[in-house]
Amino acid sequence: xxxxxxxxxxxxxxxxxxxxxxxxxxxxxxxxxxxxxxxxxxxxxxxxxxxxxxxxxxxxxxxxxxxxxxxxxxxxxxxxxxxxxxxxxxxxxxxxxxxxxxxxxxxxxxxxxxxxxxxxxxxxxxxxxxxxxxxxxxxxxxxxxxxxxxxxxxxxxxxxxxxxxxxxxxx
Numbered sequence: 001x002x003x004x005x006x007x008x009x010x011x012x013x014x015x016x017x018x019x020x021x022x023x024x025x026x027x028x029x030x031x032x033x034x035x036x037x038x039x040x041x042x043x044x045x046x047x048x049x050x051x052x053x054x055x056x057x058x059x060x061x062x063x064x065x066x067x068x069x070x071x072x073x074x075x076x077x078x079x080x081x082x083x084x085x086x087x088x089x090x091x092x093x094x095x096x097x098x099x100x101x102x103x104x105x106x107x108x109x110x111x112x113x114x115x116x117x118x119x120x121x122x123x124x125x126x127x128x129x130x131x132x133x134x135x136x137x138x139x140x141x142x143x144x145x146x147x148x149x150x151x152x153x154x155x156x157x158x159x160x161x162x163x164x165x166x167x168x169x170x171x
Contacts, residue, residue, distance in 0.1 A: 012037030014143065015089040017081065019072055019130065020098035022049025029096050030054075034062040038094070041085040043070035045099070064089070072099045072126035073118070082133045092137035095146040097127045 016033045020026030022044035030042045034057040042057075044050040047069025054067035066088050070081045085092050100123055105112045127148045138144030 010036070011094065013039070014093040014141075015039040015041070015085060015091050016094040016096055017041045017043065017085045017092060017130075017134065018096045018098060019043050019070060019126075020100060021053050021067070022046040024098070026096075026098035027053050029098055030065075031057060031060075033094075033096075034060070034065055037062075039064040039089040040066070041081070041088065042067045043081050043099075045069065045071050070099075072130065073121045075129055078126070078129050078133050082130075082137065086137055091141060092134055093141045093143055093145070095130060095134045095138065097130055097146070097148040099126060 011033060016038050018026055018030050018033070018040060021030045021042035023046075026042075026044065030040050030053050034040050040054075040057065040062075042050045042054050042065060044053075044067075047067070050067040050069065054065045057065045066084070068081060068084060071077050082092060101119075103115050103118065105115045131146050131148075134146060138146060
């Protein structure tokens, strides 16, 4: 095995669009990219929360940050966010898919089908839509990159199996 070598993978001056930036991993990702000198477009369904994160970043002396609301389940909104990013910064080099949610329902509950559909739309379909929308811009750069971050719900499959419809002995 070759010894570790330091590789220059600076993101300084690169532009990143981050989904789910109002909290959790998305917020941390926005702060990290800004600290490393990237131009940051912070997006979230909670547009006010994304703006709070952008203001936090500005407070730390990084002005190349913008924020906007983005519902990743809305194809047109995705196209608009990509266009806004390119308009604001002149390019899109990196896409960081962080948007997600953890709405849980026991399979026997009435809202299960709606939650299943919403989960697939946000946690799967939105990722490929974002990548497809960003791809023409990512291909124009030497370092175009996209990453999708997986979210683990706050409850496990075991928790769902032991929901209200399970026998008391299993709890």
